[in-house]
Amino acid sequence: MMKRLISAGLFLLLAVAGSPVFGQEKKHDHGGHHMTPEMKKQHDTMRTIQMEWTKAEKALSKQDMKTARMSVEKMVVAGAYMLQFQLHKNSENHEQFIELTEEFRQRLNKLITSLKAGTFEDAQGHAAAVNKTCDNCHLAFR
Numbered sequence: 001m002m003k004r005l006i007s008a009g010l011f012l013l014l015a016v017a018g019s020p021v022f023g024q025e026k027k028h029d030h031g032g033h034h035m036t037p038e039m040k041k042q043h044d045t046m047r048t049i050q051m052e053w054t055k056a057e058k059a060l061s062k063q064d065m066k067t068a069r070m071s072v073e074k075m076v077v078a079g080a081y082m083l084q085f086q087l088h089k090n091s092e093n094h095e096q097f098i099e100l101t102e103e104f105r106q107r108l109n110k111l112i113t114s115l116k117a118g119t120f121e122d123a124q125g126h127a128a129a130v131n132k133t134c135d136n137c138h139l140a141f142r
Contacts, residue, residue, distance in 0.1 A: 042085050048078045053130075060120075060127060068123070069115035072108055079105045089141050100137040107133055 035043070052071040059067035082101045087094060111126035 038086060039088065041081075045078050045081050045085075049075050052078070053134075057127065060123060063120055065115045065118050065120070065123065069112055072112050072115065076105060076108050076112070079108060087141055093140065097137070097141055100133060100140075104130065104133045104137065 052074045056068045056071035056075070059065075059071065079101065082104075083098060085097070085101075087097055090097075107126060107130045111123060111130055114122035114126050
């Protein structure tokens, strides 16, 4: 029991402290352009993913696999739309963005599998991999 509590606490600490993506909002410009409806939809999609990820991390820290899975499943649905994004930063690297998006979605699905199986340690590892993919993509395209 103590090992699980320490493990959950360590996971939560690393997830929150080690993630520049979810720990703080970073403003970015749109090249002097007003936000178009398409751009707003993209921002709304990313906000949905961020909110669901926050819920999933909180649930996982409590070892609430069902709630975490439900949030991650919502992220998969929202993540499908990311393949249609029109980038406003580093748009010349759209192929890299698509690769990172597909990696993100694959990692979410692996996380869902571990959450369904109830394997907490595996879920922690997959959650860390999701965080890493998000960070890498945001560093290049946010």
